[in-house]
Amino acid sequence: MIMKTEKSAALFEKAKNYFPGGVNSPVRAFRSVGGNPLFIEKGKGSHIWDADGNEYIDYCCSWGPLILGHANNKVLDAVDKTMRKGTSFGAPTRLENELANLILSFNKYIQKIRFVSSGTEAVMSAIRLARGFTKRDKILKFEGCYHGHVDSLLVKAGSGLVTFGNSSSAGVPESFVNETVVVPLHNKEAVQEAFEKFKNEIACIIIEPVPANNGLLLQGREFLEFLREICSINKTLLIFDEVISGFRMCFCGAAGLYNIQPDIITYGKIIGGGFPVGAYGASKEIMNHVSPDGPVYQAGTLSGNPVAMSAGIAQLTECLAPNFYLDLEEKTKYLVNGINKVNPFKLFKLFHLGSIFWIAFTEKETINNANEIDANSMGYFKTLYHALLEKGVYLGPSGYEVGFISQAHSYEDFDKTIKAFEISLKKLV
Numbered sequence: 001m002i003m004k005t006e007k008s009a010a011l012f013e014k015a016k017n018y019f020p021g022g023v024n025s026p027v028r029a030f031r032s033v034g035g036n037p038l039f040i041e042k043g044k045g046s047h048i049w050d051a052d053g054n055e056y057i058d059y060c061c062s063w064g065p066l067i068l069g070h071a072n073n074k075v076l077d078a079v080d081k082t083m084r085k086g087t088s089f090g091a092p093t094r095l096e097n098e099l100a101n102l103i104l105s106f107n108k109y110i111q112k113i114r115f116v117s118s119g120t121e122a123v124m125s126a127i128r129l130a131r132g133f134t135k136r137d138k139i140l141k142f143e144g145c146y147h148g149h150v151d152s153l154l155v156k157a158g159s160g161l162v163t164f165g166n167s168s169s170a171g172v173p174e175s176f177v178n179e180t181v182v183v184p185l186h187n188k189e190a191v192q193e194a195f196e197k198f199k200n201e202i203a204c205i206i207i208e209p210v211p212a213n214n215g216l217l218l219q220g221r222e223f224l225e226f227l228r229e230i231c232s233i234n235k236t237l238l239i240f241d242e243v244i245s246g247f248r249m250c251f252c253g254a255a256g257l258y259n260i261q262p263d264i265i266t267y268g269k270i271i272g273g274g275f276p277v278g279a280y281g282a283s284k285e286i287m288n289h290v291s292p293d294g295p296v297y298q299a300g301t302l303s304g305n306p307v308a309m310s311a312g313i314a315q316l317t318e319c320l321a322p323n324f325y326l327d328l329e330e331k332t333k334y335l336v337n338g339i340n341k342v343n344p345f346k347l348f349k350l351f352h353l354g355s356i357f358w359i360a361f362t363e364k365e366t367i368n369n370a371n372e373i374d375a376n377s378m379g380y381f382k383t384l385y386h387a388l389l390e391k392g393v394y395l396g397p398s399g400y401e402v403g404f405i406s407q408a409h410s411y412e413d414f415d416k417t418i419k420a421f422e423i424s425l426k427k428l429v
């Protein structure tokens with residue numbers, strides 16, 4: 001049976017007149033899997049429905065924020081109650097205190113926090129803070145980590161081991177990119193070389209401690225501990241960009257999982273309960289450099305928005321329930337093991353950590369570096385993707401994207417998904 005997609009297709013045609021590529025964020029355009037994007041009408045729990053009425057089990061979960069699933073009643077009730085009192089004041093509210101208190105009392109890695117409106121904004125502010133604090137200009141990032149569309153981080157590696165980045169977007173001045181050093185992930189020598197080359201010049205290292213925006217490129221504790229040490233020796237700040245990993249593997253994210261103390265942590269996605277919220281946090285000493293206490297300017301008209309804060313409070317309160325993360329991990333293992341059983345020719349592997357998983361078409365046992373991903377394998381993903389859609393399974397529309405399990409996913413969902421994989425895989429062989 002071919003599924004109906006006329007309404008989504010018509011909406012996409014209209015959208016192309018309004019937005020570049022018909023979308024407000026590029027990956028939504030389905031370019032890497034081909035075909036038209038689905039226009040989503042509604043979501044409830046682990047399921048979404050598109051404009052043509054097709055129902056899907058959703059493993060994209062808005063790219064991670066919806067750890068309780070869609071339209072969670074507790075989040076909706078909190079949002080409803082708050083918004084009836086007004087949606088924005090541009091003045092402090094009690095709700096900002098509440099969300100901050102909730103986060104800080106369970107997180108020993110940061111002492112003060114500042115709320116912003118997106119992950120990109122959190123990262124941009126954290127970089128400025130690191131530069132302001134250290135009075136140094138250069139920053140070091142890893143090839144294969146995504147940190148939002150911050151100018152100085154839209155860079156890709158050049159040809160050497162340690163290189164100044166090449167801009168990966170038009171509109172980013174060469175002079176910006178010249179302040180960003182790019183090295184491969186999971187490569188101590190490259191990091192050491194960078195510190196030798198740019199002694200006393202590097203303000204910060206920024207890393208996704210669980211790199212999950214270009215496949216799932218697990219780094220492990222040892223490499224992260226090495227970064228901690230080399231940063232301390234060189235008086236360079238270590239930034240954990242936990243926009244995707246924060247509140248995902250455990251309440252304290254990757255810092256908590258590996259028990260490593262970064263200097264600054266950025267958050268986004270889950271923190272806002274499905275609303276646009278980001279945050280950055282650090283020790284009091286570092287955060288006291290932020291305006292109005294200190295010289296590093298950073299502001300936002302809608303920062304700490306009360307409706308978004310109440311959604312964040314409702315969602316994070318649920319995350320603190322006993323066994324919340326254990327249950328998510330158990331569910332993820334069930335799904336991953338189930339899919340592996342119906343994957344007899346080992347066409348791909350599922351890598352996972354906590355409730356994040358990634359389908360990698362590889363024969364390698366581990367992949368912890370961007371250049372180990374076989375770009376040609378994305379053709380398989382494309383075929384698998386559309387076969388799964390027809391069977392009612394929705395993944396993020398790119399083979400470089402990870403999937404997410406939410407509290408709302410059920411074992412029934414998983415059994416259906418495993419079955420869908422089994423049927424779809426026959427198309428691949």
Ligand SMILES: *Cc1c(COP(=O)(O)O)cnc(C)c1O
Pocket residue numbers: 118119120121123146147148149208213241242243244245268269278
């Ligand atoms: C999603 C993401 C960002 C960007 O957040 P936006 O809210 O999309 O601006 C930054 N860093 C990481 C690690 C992310 O996963």
